[in-house]
Amino acid sequence: MEVRQLKEINKSHISGTIEVVALLVEVKVKTSKTDKQYADLILQDTSKKIEAKCWDYEENKQFLNNIGEAEIVKVKAIVGEYQGQIQLTVKQISRVESDAVKIADLIPTSDWGLDTLKKGLQYYYEKVETPHLKALLDKMIFTNEYYERFSTYPAARQVHHNFYHGLLQHVLEVIKFAITIATTKKLSRRQQERLIVMGFLHDWAKIFEYKPLPNIGFTEEGTMLGHIFLGAHMTMKVMDEIENFDQDDKLIILNGILSHHGKLEYGSPVLPKTVEAQILHHADCTSGDIESILSFMEEQQESEDTFTPKLWNMGTDFYKKGR
Ligand SMILES: [Fe+2]
Numbered sequence: 001m002e003v004r005q006l007k008e009i010n011k012s013h014i015s016g017t018i019e020v021v022a023l024l025v026e027v028k029v030k031t032s033k034t035d036k037q038y039a040d041l042i043l044q045d046t047s048k049k050i051e052a053k054c055w056d057y058e059e060n061k062q063f064l065n066n067i068g069e070a071e072i073v074k075v076k077a078i079v080g081e082y083q084g085q086i087q088l089t090v091k092q093i094s095r096v097e098s099d100a101v102k103i104a105d106l107i108p109t110s111d112w113g114l115d116t117l118k119k120g121l122q123y124y125y126e127k128v129e130t131p132h133l134k135a136l137l138d139k140m141i142f143t144n145e146y147y148e149r150f151s152t153y154p155a156a157r158q159v160h161h162n163f164y165h166g167l168l169q170h171v172l173e174v175i176k177f178a179i180t181i182a183t184t185k186k187l188s189r190r191q192q193e194r195l196i197v198m199g200f201l202h203d204w205a206k207i208f209e210y211k212p213l214p215n216i217g218f219t220e221e222g223t224m225l226g227h228i229f230l231g232a233h234m235t236m237k238v239m240d241e242i243e244n245f246d247q248d249d250k251l252i253i254l255n256g257i258l259s260h261h262g263k264l265e266y267g268s269p270v271l272p273k274t275v276e277a278q279i280l281h282h283a284d285c286t287s288g289d290i291e292s293i294l295s296f297m298e299e300q301q302e303s304e305d306t307f308t309p310k311l312w313n314m315g316t317d318f319y320k321k322g323r
């Protein structure tokens with residue numbers, strides 16, 4: 001039976017055979033207790049991610065060893081269930097030419113909609129009135145060179161906001177949370193403007209750290225240098241091109257970018273040294289953590305268990321009832 005999207009596969013299909021086109025995003029070759037090689041696959045489309053087993057690894061070895069980072073595939077599989085989750089057992093798998101399918105149909109996209117995201121971007125941009133801060137945003141976001149990537153990239157490879165436009169959605173969430181704290185605590189107008197700029201730029205370098213979707217993984221630059229250093233480095237370069245860039249703004253914004261992970265052991269080379277940087281760090285955590293919990297619970301919807309499995313980045317399982 002042909003299914004259009006992965007989310008259509010449900011318990012009524014168990015023991016039946018389905019055919020679906022999806023993106024193959026992970027292949028892990030493993031060895032069974034009987035010393036036979038098999039592959040754990042992850043298939044994904046805009047609707048969901050699903051695990052699949054390929055027991056006939058030997059027969060598909062040639063194909064599975066030569067796939068790119070994300071390959072569009074046609075899969076024929078038997079539907080089963082493992083620990084309450086739908087799991088597929090692959091019978092046939094083959095490559096689909098990319099011009100036969102729209103890649104955007106296979107990659108999850110922010111559910112805010114592009115219009116809302118772009119309006120949000122414009123809204124906060126207009127709140128920044130100080131000329132050199134506005135000039136910094138103009139050069140780093142509103143240029144042909146970066147705008148497209150900044151507004152379409154994901155914010156993470158896994159865990160949170162790992163979808164088309166994810167970076168922009170995450171950035172807008174961070175700014176919104178940060179400004180709520182800043183106005184509640186009556187921070188000055190200049191501090192609020194800095195916070196907006198820091199929110200926009202804190203993960204900006206992810207457009208260099210990650211390969212463009214549907215590729216999955218880090219660029220060489222990303223692996224070697226990371227988005228924290230890259231972001232601070234590029235921002236400092238652009239600040240130096242702007243005439244009379246205020247020195248306090250420069251130090252505070254750069255400290256915000258460098259310290260946004262909050263702790264040295266989380267990859268920040270310095271700690272947040274201003275109230276703005278502390279707010280940015282907390283807003284960043286809130287956006288990332290809450291999104292990861294919500295999307296994890298969404299993924300676990302089908303299982304009838306009361307609790308989700310443990311979500312590794314939060315260190316706990318979550319109660320599913322009462323939603
Ligand atoms: Fe970050």
Ligand SMILES: [Fe+2]
Pocket residue numbers: 170202203284
């Ligand atoms: Fe972030």
